[in-house]
Amino acid sequence: MPRTDRKKAEASARPPVQPAETFRRSRHDRALETAQDYVEAIADLTAAQGEARVVDLARRLGVTHVTVNRTLARLQRDGYVSTKPYRAIFLTPGGSRMADECRQRHQTVVAFLQTLGVSAKAAELDAEGIEHHVSPETLAAFERFIKKH
Amino acid sequence: MPRTDRKKAEASARPPVQPAETFRRSRHDRALETAQDYVEAIADLTAAQGEARVVDLARRLGVTHVTVNRTLARLQRDGYVSTKPYRAIFLTPGGSRMADECRQRHQTVVAFLQTLGVSAKAAELDAEGIEHHVSPETLAAFERFIKKH
């Protein structure tokens, strides 16, 4: 049985290597991030303007309308939004629920960072990246901290 | 000039929409995340085993050796690693520097979450996703908090 030990194979020849699952989760998350960004934006725009259009989303998310279009098709396929050609975009009940959860979590993360002493600008910026990776347990810890300070 | 106002265009007809830049940054970050995960893994493996091989990285990151291979080619192209066919993988000085920064930041994030009361397991899991999105300002706030508690 060749190729087991390495030049300097100390440490009982290759440890369990738990990290793999960690990275897998981290990657799987990415699939949801886009959906979350979109439903959140759609909810915001609908609240602010009465409806959400492709152009609005493109501006908001900093991509072209083409990218928005294709992504919306995927979101519709996955049951988050419903769209008809040349019409406004609406969230399904499921998409709406996701949007609510996202907004809630987003606000918590921003408030937490600011409570920690991070500037409003940086808090907003960092929250956008961080929020997608905060587990319920960590989110709860954030909330405890906010209440206590 | 048509199509400016909407059905309910309150709020001064489409606000500046700053978020776009936020999302753009958040997306651009992703490009670096892979590089960071890889150089960190390579540094760890080299420290633990004397060298980092494709199989090790595959196991560690939870992907096939094919993915590792292609990613390594990109990392080499971008100057983070140097590889030769059928040989071990080495970090360039630049890659090594990046690995150090990543490990430092990773440990800070984990320690911060644990100080906050998050379990070791969740802290490790969340840190993997969060660490890539923590700005220097927020990282500094994390460090302050750790020292104070």
Added chain:
DNA sequence: ATTGAAATGTATCCATAGCTACATAATGGT
């Protein structure tokens, strides 16, 4: 020195996510 298992490399496919360029639909002003 041979050789078979493990490691590595290559070909090819899929999905996501961005883009430009071009085509079509809607709509507000006239």
Added chain:
DNA sequence: ACCATTATGTAGCTATGGATACATTTCAAT
């Protein structure tokens, strides 16, 4: 009612990041 502008849609390109299937190279045990 017309039509120019805007919005939306479609075609086709690139890059990343995942996969399977197959080919080649290494290396340890014999």
